[in-house]
Amino acid sequence: MSCSLVLRLGLVLAICVISVPLAARAQQAGHVPRVGVLVFPKMTDEFRQAFGLGLADRGYVDGQNVDVHWGSANGSADRAHALAAEYVRMKVDVIVASLTGAVEAARKATRAIPIVMAPAGDPVALGFAASLARPGGNITGVTGIELSEKRLELLKEIVPGLTRATLLLNRADSAFAKVLVDGTEPAAERIGVRLQIERIKGPEEFEKAFAAMRSERSGAVIVQPSLIGPAAHAARVANLAVQYRLPSITHSGTYADAGGLMSYGPNFRHMYRQSGVYVARILKGEMPAAMPIERSTTFELVINLRTARQIGVSIPQSILLRADRLIE
Numbered sequence: 001m002s003c004s005l006v007l008r009l010g011l012v013l014a015i016c017v018i019s020v021p022l023a024a025r026a027q028q029a030g031h032v033p034r035v036g037v038l039v040f041p042k043m044t045d046e047f048r049q050a051f052g053l054g055l056a057d058r059g060y061v062d063g064q065n066v067d068v069h070w071g072s073a074n075g076s077a078d079r080a081h082a083l084a085a086e087y088v089r090m091k092v093d094v095i096v097a098s099l100t101g102a103v104e105a106a107r108k109a110t111r112a113i114p115i116v117m118a119p120a121g122d123p124v125a126l127g128f129a130a131s132l133a134r135p136g137g138n139i140t141g142v143t144g145i146e147l148s149e150k151r152l153e154l155l156k157e158i159v160p161g162l163t164r165a166t167l168l169l170n171r172a173d174s175a176f177a178k179v180l181v182d183g184t185e186p187a188a189e190r191i192g193v194r195l196q197i198e199r200i201k202g203p204e205e206f207e208k209a210f211a212a213m214r215s216e217r218s219g220a221v222i223v224q225p226s227l228i229g230p231a232a233h234a235a236r237v238a239n240l241a242v243q244y245r246l247p248s249i250t251h252s253g254t255y256a257d258a259g260g261l262m263s264y265g266p267n268f269r270h271m272y273r274q275s276g277v278y279v280a281r282i283l284k285g286e287m288p289a290a291m292p293i294e295r296s297t298t299f300e301l302v303i304n305l306r307t308a309r310q311i312g313v314s315i316p317q318s319i320l321l322r323a324d325r326l327i328e
C-alpha cells in the first residue's frame with residue numbers, strides 16, 4: 001500500500017470519527033424540548049400566563065424553542081393518571097404537575113422524567129422528596145406551607161362561638177386531603193372546635209354535602225382547593241355557602257372572587273411562574289435531584305365583604321387590617 005493511500009485512508013477515518021459527535025451535537029441542537037403540563041383541576045389562563053412568564057425569564061417561548069402540551073384532569077384521578085402515562089409515551093423532557101393529585105399521578109408514571117411541582121402539598125411528608133434542600137429523586141419545584149391551622153383560626157375569630165366546622169374534601173385527591181386533615185385536626189382540638197369530615201367525589205355531590213353540614217349543625221366550612229379549580233365550581237360552592245349561611249374559606253383568592261367569604265394561602269401566580277423557571281433550568285441541564293424545592297413565602301388574605309353581609313357575619317377590624325384585598 002502506497003504512502004499516499006495510507007494517508008488518504010487515515011484522513012477518511014479521522015473525518016468519520018470527528019463527524020459522529022458533530023452529528024450528534026447537531027441533532028441535539030435541533031431538538032425542540034417538549035414539556036407536558038398536567039393540572040389536576042381545570043386549566044386556567046392565570047396558570048398559562050404565569051408559567052409562560054417563568055419560561056420566558058430563562059429564554060424559552062412556547063411554539064418557538066419549546067413545545068408545551070397542556071392537559072387538565074378536571075379533578076379526576078383516573079384522568080390525571082391517563083395524562084401522565086400519555087406524557088411518558090410521548091417521551092416529554094419534563095412533566096409539570098399542579099396540585100398533589102397531579103404530582104402523585106406523574107410520580108406513578110415515571111421515576112426517570114423530571115417532574116416539576118407547580119405547586120403541591122408538603123413534598124417530604126407526601127414522600128415526593130427526601131428533603132427540601134436535596135430532593136434526591138426526579139421531583140422538584142415549588143410548594144406552599146400548609147396553613148390549615150391558620151384558616152381554622154380565622155374562622156374562629158369571625159365566629160367566636162364556633163363549636164363545629166367541616167372539612168370538605170375531594171376523594172379523588174386523597175393524598176392532599178390527608179395533609180389537610182393532619183394539619184387541621186390538632187388546631188381544632190386546641191381551640192375547642194369539633195371537626196367534621198365530609199368527603200365527596202365531585203361537584204355532583206356539592207348540594208348533598210351542604211345538606212349534611214346543616215344536619216350536623218356545622219358552623220363553618222374549609223374547602224379543599226382541588227374541588228373548586230374551575231370558576232363555575234367555585235361559584236357553586238360559594239353560592240351554597242351563602243344559601244346555608246356558612247362562613248367558608250379555602251386557599252386561593254379566586255374563590256373569594258367567585259363569592260366565597262374568604263381565602264388564605266400562598267401567592268399562586270408567583271408559584272406558577274417559578275415552576276416555569278424550574279422547567280427552564282432543567283432544560284438547560286440542571287438535575288432535579290439537586291435542585292432545592294422552593295417554599296412560598298408570600299401569602300394573601302382575601303375577604304369578600306358583600307358575602308359577609310349576605311350571611312350576617314361581621315368581620316373584626318383586626319382581620320380587615322390584615323387583609324391583602326377586600327371585595328366590596
